[in-house]
Amino acid sequence: MNPIEGHLPTRSPLHDILAPTGIAVVGASSDPTKRGYKAMVGLIKDGYKGEIYPVNPKADMILGIKAWPSVTAIPGNPQLALICTPAATVPALIAECGRRGIKGAIILASGFAETGDEGIALEREMMARAEAHGVRIIGPNTSGVFNLHHRINLLALDNVKAGDVGIISQSGNMLLSLALEAQHNGQVGFSTYVGPGNQSDIGFNDYLRYLGEDENTRVAALYVEGFRDGRKFLEVARDVTAMKPVVVYKSGSTEQGQKAASSHTGALAGSYAMTVDLLRQAGVSVVQYSDEILPVAEGLGLLQKARGKRVAVISDGGGQATIASDRLAEAGLELAELSNATRQRLRDILIPQASTVNPVDVAGSTDAHPSLLATCMEIVAEDDNVDSVFLVGMFGGYSIRFAESLLGDEMRGAEAMVDLSKATTKPLVIYSLYTPIKPPALRRLHEAGLPIYASIEQSVRVLAALGERGQYLAQSHGQPPETAVEPKPALSALFAQAQAEGRDLFEYEAKQLLRDHGIDVPLELVVRSEEELVEAAARFRGTAGDTPLAMKVVSRDILHKSDAGGVKLNLVGEQALRQARAEILDACRAYDPDAEIEGLLVTPMARKGVEVIVGVIRDPIFGPVLMFGLGGIFVEILEDVAFRSIPLTRQDASSMVEQIKAKKILSGVRGESAVDKGALVDLLLTVSRIVEAYPQLSELDLNPVIAHADGYAVVDARVIVDRTIESTDKEAHA
Structure with a gap:
C-alpha cells in the first residue's frame, strides 16, 4: 500500500520517470572515460530488468547492446532518457524525446543558467521544448539518478547497498560521501537518489513528494543549497512528515540572500535561522552538521519517534555519563526523573557504589556481568517517566578489555537488548567505544536493526530528532491553521490610496489596521496645527490623566523617526507638547529639508514591561x-x-x-x-x-x-x- 495513500491528492508523475521500464542512453559510448559508458555499465552490472536503448549515430553496438542512430529511431517504449551530450544539443534532443513519447529526461550537462546570460537563454529554450512536448526535466547540471530497488544505477557507483533511505542532494560529492559512509556503516542502504541540479523543471518539492509515496523509502534525506519554491516545499513536507521522517541539511542561507533592510523584520529574514524554523514547523528534522545526515536518517528510519524528550542514560563510566548529560541538555532534552520503584529495582541488581539517579552509573557492576546493562535498560524502559533509553560506554568490548570468557555473557546481553527493542515502543540508542571495530555483540545489535553510534554527539542528535518528531506528531495532529478573516473595504481602500500616492501606511493608519481587526492599540491623535495640539492635550487630560505622552513625526519620507530627532517622550502638560512639536519640526526639517510632514502623532506612554x-x-x-x-x-x-x-x-x-x-x-x-x-x-x-x-x-x-x-x-x-x-x-x- 502507498504509505501516504489518501494524503496527497494525486500520484506523483515521477514514478514513471524514476522507475522506468525502458531507458534511452543518449550519448552512449564505448569510451570508459565518458558518462555514456559509465551509465551503460551501471545498468548492465546491476542487472536492470527493463530495456536499454543506447543512442549513438556512430555505433551499431555498445557493450553488446544494439545502438540506435537517434531517439526517434528507437523501436521500443522508453519512459526515461539519460542525455549525456553537450548543452548545445539538449533543446533539439528534448523535442525528439517528446516526439518519441519519452516522459522524462535527465540532463547531465552544465552550461545552462548557472553560467550566465547565454546559459539562461539555452535553458529557456530547453524548457520551451520540454513544455511543448510534455517532457519533464531532471537537471540540467545534475549528478544523476539511481533507484536501487529497480536496479537503475545511472551513476555507476560501486558497492551501494539497497535500503530505505531516499537521498536528494544538490552536491554529487555529498552523495558520494554518504555512499562511502554507508559502506563503512554496513547497515544503511539507499532507495532512490536524485541530483536536482538547476531545478529548471522538477524541484525539491516534487522529489520529496515522490519519496513520500515510494514504498521502498522509509526516510527521506536532503542536502539543500537553495529552494526554488520554498513555500510549495513546506506544503509537501507537512504532508510527507505526517507519514515518514524527513531529514534536511541546509547549507548557507536562503538562496536569494538577505533582503534589503527596509524594516527590522526585513533585515533578519532570509537568514539560515529563518529557513531552519520554517522547515521544523513543517515537521522536518534539520541537522546542523553534514556528518549528522546519515546517522539521523538511520535513527529515524529504524526508530521513527520518541514519545517525548525525557531520556534515561545508563553508563559504565562516570566521565562519559557526564558528557552525555551535557550534550543532552544542550540539545534541549531532559534527564528523566526515575521513579523510586525503578531506582529500587536498579539497587537490587547493582553494587552499592552504583548511582541509581539519572544518569545511572553502574560503577563496576558489569565488569564481570556485562549482560546486566541489558537488564538495566529493561528496568528504566518500563518507567513511565522515560521516553528514550541511551546506553553509553563500552558494551561490546568487555571481552576485549577484560577477558575473552565474557563474550558469552555479552552475547546474551545483546540478545536481551534485541528482545527489549521488540517489546518496547521506546527508542533504544547505543553508543559504544568499540563501535569502529564491530565486535560480535555490536554486530548482533546491528543485524537486529538497533542503531549503534561511535560518538556521543551523534547519538544525542538522533535522540533529539526522535523527541522532536514525536512531539511534532502529537502536537500537530488535527490542528488546522486559524480561520482567515475577510478584508475590510475601508482598509483595502486605505492600501489602494497608499499605493496611488507611492507611499507606505502612516503609523496611525497601520494602527487603525490593527485596531479594526481586534488588536488592542492605545488611543492616539494626529495633530497638524497648534489648535489641534491644544485639543489633543485637553482630550488626553480627560482620558489618561497625568500619564506622560509621546510625540512622533508622521512623514512618508522619514522612516526611522528617532534618527531624525522625530520622537519626544515623557511629555506632561500642554507647554511640553508645544515645545516638543517645535523641536521635532526643526530637527526633521534639518534632517531632510524636502521631507513632507503629515503631522505629529500623540499618544500616552506605555507603562513598563x-x-x-x-x-x-x-x-x-x-x-x-x-x-x-x-x-x-x-x-x-x-x-x-x-x-x-x-x-x-x-x-x-x-x-x-x-x-x-x-x-x-x-x-x-x-x-x-x-x-x-x-x-x-x-x-x-x-x-x-x-x-x-x-x-x-x-x-x-x-x-x-x-x-x-x-x-x-x-x-x-x-x-x-x-x-x-x-x-x-x-x-x-x-
Missing part, C-alpha cells in the same frame, strides 16, 4: 513569514527571534513564544511579573490573519510591543506596502 517585536516579511522563497522575539533597539543585534510560515496554528504561535532564548524574561525574573503569554499568542494569530487578508501588505513591524502581566501595548507600528499588487476589493477603487 518587556519589549518584544512582531514582524512579517513576504520572503521571495517561502512567501509570508511571521517573526517574534525580543524587541526594542537590540533586535538586530541579539537576533533572538523565531520564524513561522503564515498561516499559523495556535501551536505554531505558542511555540514561537517558547522558542526564544529570552523566554525566561517573559516568565518573570528578579521579582518582575510574568507577561501574559496567551495575549501574545492571540496577537501573533491575529497578525497572521491580517497578512492573509491583505496581499498588499509587504512588511509589518510592531516594535516595540510592550508585554505586561495583563496584556500588551503596541507602541510603534510600520506597514510597508507592495505597490506591485493591486487591491481586488471593489470599494477600494470607488
